[in-house]
Amino acid sequence: MASVSRELEKKGLDEVIIHTGQHYDYEMNKIFFDQLGIREPDYNLGVGSGSHGYQTGEMLKRIEGVLMKEKPDLVLVYGDTNSTLAGALAAVKLHIKVAHVEAGLRSFDKRMPEEVNRVLTDHISDYLFAPTETAVKNLHNEGIKEGVYLTGDVMYDALLYNIKVAERESKILDELGLRPKKYILATVHRAENTDNKKNLENIVNAFIESGELIVFPAHPRTRRYLELYNLIEKIKNSNNLLLVDPVGYFDMLVLEENAKKILTDSGGVQKEAYFLKVPCITLRERTEWVETVKDGWNILVGADKEKILWAIAEFEPSGETYTYKFGDGKASKRIAEILWQNGS
CATH class of the missing domain: 3.40.50.2000 (Glycogen Phosphorylase B;)
Structure with a gap:
């Protein structure tokens, strides 16, 4: 807007x-x-x-x-x-x-x-x-x-307009002690994942079992369900999953740009990952942003624990394709x- x-x-x-x-x-x-x-x-x-x-x-x-x-x-x-x-x-x-x-x-x-x-x-x-x-x-x-x-796409306009400001203004990497391309960024907020105990458990378990450093800014409804399903303690006891409060637009752009991969069920984040050429693993069965999948930068894994684990370890963009323009x-x-x- x-x-x-x-x-x-x-x-x-x-x-x-x-x-x-x-x-x-x-x-x-x-x-x-x-x-x-x-x-x-x-x-x-x-x-x-x-x-x-x-x-x-x-x-x-x-x-x-x-x-x-x-x-x-x-x-x-x-x-x-x-x-x-x-x-x-x-x-x-x-x-x-x-x-x-x-x-x-x-x-x-x-x-x-x-x-x-x-x-x-x-x-x-x-x-x-x-x-x-x-x-x-x-x-x-x-x-x-x-x-x-x-x-x-107006989101592409916004990213081009704001990315330099974000790089200049955001201190999020220092605040969280992160190094570029040494962590994975995760966001989960859709009802199909948060309101379904099995799906949310699968996702959290996959994050933890991957052993990768995963930064997880939690949407308020997600945090509510993590507490309801007794997953908060499991996250706190893990040594690789960093649960943080939601972040602003500038911080989010910098976290996305510097992540080695992104795990998300957000439509907007899938697109921003594509714009920034960061491999995206989408925690949904389908996406409206089919171009990102066809181009090999995005893979759909749903809430299947084994598929998520495979994608975290193995998924890479299929070549340097960047066909579909926004x-x-x-x-x-x-x-x-x-x-x-x-x-x-």
């Missing part, structure tokens, strides 16, 4: 920021506004945690109230969260145009709530900003051809230009 907001401002387009408040602690929320230079949201709806139905319903109600008051020309939504779907639904029911950044991604696994969110959002959007050619093809295959634009770092500029030209 930071990248797009900068370009909208240059075009003289007025932007009202609605923050649904899904994340509310500093490490998962305000630090990103601070580091990325995003101004305070005009509205913070304070929805907080809850089931998918509760969250989406509350967001829908509260966003609708803001839209009725502000009467915008267009609602811009990002990604595949409950906030994305709620914002798009609230807008379309009030006959306000919708633009979706990161349109056309598909994992083809409807058990993932994110897959449902992005499919529904795409089918009610007027402007669909696709990051890759694969995303454009996915939309065409579903009969969506109007309003589709291949823009490139744009040229100017996706945000294209998005702002399209919206400006269309009078939004």
Whole structure:
């Protein structure tokens, strides 16, 4: 969002920021506004945690109230969260145009709530900003051809813009006593892994049994389940698994860039690993970022302990391929230009 907001401002387009408040602690929320230079949201709806139905319903109600008051020309939504779907639904029911950044991604696994969110959002959007050619093809295959634009990926814009600042500002390697390319970085936060005791146990056991130094910034919900499943003590008693609090964007970029491998179930981290040319081991059965797998930089292992252990020890990118492009770092500029030209 930071990248797009900068370009909208240059075009003289007025932007009202609605923050649904899904994340509310500093490490998962305000630090990103601070580091990325995003101004305070005009509205913070304070929805907080809850089931998918509760969250989406509350967001829908509260966003609708803001839209009725502000009467915008267009609602811009990002990604595949409950906030994305709620914002798009609230807008379309009030006959306000919708633009979706990161349109056309598909994992083809409807058990993932994110897959449902992005499919529904795409089918009610007027402007669909696709990051890759694969995303454009996915939309065409579903009969969506109007309003589709291949823009490139705004996360790539953000990484190019911020990586030098991150390298200069972040002290995370010193703080954690890490040496470049001598550790593996891990993130786990998706419900399919955290809410499933067997999956989370398999993942933690694989991390520990690998014997590799693994840095594990734990999402609040992940830490809650680690405690619930009595895995915290096991981690503390291991001599290779370093559990730390969530880190900011700059620290995360530096940890990713200097890791020898990355273990994750995050879509964004898979992409950043690819951008930074760091081998990625994805703790999911499927991914929406199929290009990273086809190019040999990413491998899907699910929560299978033996597959995770094999990948930690053996997986390497298949050659120096780097075929699929996520744009040229100017996706945000294209998005702002399209919206400006269309009078939004």
